[in-house]
Amino acid sequence: MDLELTVDRASPVPLYYQLSRQLEVAIERGRLRPGTLLGNEMRLAGSLGLSRPTVRQAIQALVDKGLLVRRRGVGTQVVRSQVKRPLELTSLYEDLEAAGQRPTTRVLDLATVAAPPEVAAALGLAPGAEVRRLERLRLTHGEPIALLRNYLPVGLLAVDRTALEGTGLYRLMRAAGTTLHSARQSIGARAATAEYAELLAEPVGAPLLSMERTAYDDTGRPVEYGSHLYRATRYAFELQLLIRP
Amino acid sequence: MDLELTVDRASPVPLYYQLSRQLEVAIERGRLRPGTLLGNEMRLAGSLGLSRPTVRQAIQALVDKGLLVRRRGVGTQVVRSQVKRPLELTSLYEDLEAAGQRPTTRVLDLATVAAPPEVAAALGLAPGAEVRRLERLRLTHGEPIALLRNYLPVGLLAVDRTALEGTGLYRLMRAAGTTLHSARQSIGARAATAEYAELLAEPVGAPLLSMERTAYDDTGRPVEYGSHLYRATRYAFELQLLIRP
């Protein structure tokens, strides 16, 4: 199979990760074709000078990503379907950027306000507590795609208007040291009101995709609540998901 | 902390799984409160008579589920947010059932037809190849919720009309030995046409949620293509997702 797998023991990168990454790249580039059987774990370990548990750890990471399947008595195979990303937090900005769409953002509003009831509930604050509200219009090629309204606990992020026009909110939050851990989102549909229709350049009554989301950091603290509206003619949510037995 | 953790070495259930399950139940029942530090891995291993790798394997499973967080130099903590299910394949029937909604199904059509182009592409078949088509109306309390149109490769499932009226498609597929592994779905919105409006008891032009999905088994073979329409006034997709660093 001559995959030229190697590990560098002098590197600070964990050995299992070095191996896992090389296998992942080989699968992405088609050097390991769907259905291919990896050599058995003992042989792989031997040829790389690693122990079997380390090789297993590398393989397990790719099984968790859905790229490999293990079968007892058979071996480890490359999955036949084209798994892309195992479902990440949908970041509209990064999604559009990855699709080569060159997104732009117009900041419509940026203020500190009393939290509306549903926002206070989502962020675990007292009703009426202060929160940062930001309202943005996201566009590609000058065409509006979505209206984004977000609420953040005060003090979490020094929100900068020009920074917001150049990148996505999540990237700013990560850069400020907030590590996102989980999120709950609800996706629905509704008809455009006159106000939203004008902002999004759709006729009144046009179907819009709506998404409400609460995101948490790794201590379980709510760090963001968002209520977004998307033009259904220009955007749809793409999800890839894995089913665990 | 007196959690009364025990393992049964005579059981065929893997030790790491026994431990993992007990911790999971303790978290669900609130016996391990959010923020609680688990004892360190060595002590846990010693008190249970297990090796550290086995204890780590148990903990890792819960970290992957988003229930625990590990911090080097600190310890392993119960996550503070209320993680529900880590996002399963959305099965409308099972979702409604779990919510106590007593779903019912009306089978509108069940036939073998030539695959439309998008279906053939999704299922990896030649254009015009034969597929099983089923069209169902899903209701709760006599109210329509969704119009479900599915395509299956012929021969995969002996589709039984009465069975379809009593349960969900995925449950039937699992019972027939098909193990689902991954799926791609796209969620959008559109306005109700006259035909769909009548079936779903909505006005013409009402916003509907749409979902297209291709599901694969663990060999990567496409096993189902679905194109569904939901009443936006009665249904929304709830997703819980974890962000991996």
Place this chain on the structure above:
DNA sequence: CAGTGGTCTAGACCACCTC
């Protein structure tokens, strides 16, 4: 500094699948 999780090793036995 002491304590934590992160990584790694070199074995072992077992359950399952294919031939």
Place this chain on the structure above:
DNA sequence: AGGTGGTCTAGACCACTGT
């Protein structure tokens, strides 16, 4: 029967966190 992954052990050293 032979080969595969699944589980488990008893050690070891390191990197990071808190005091």
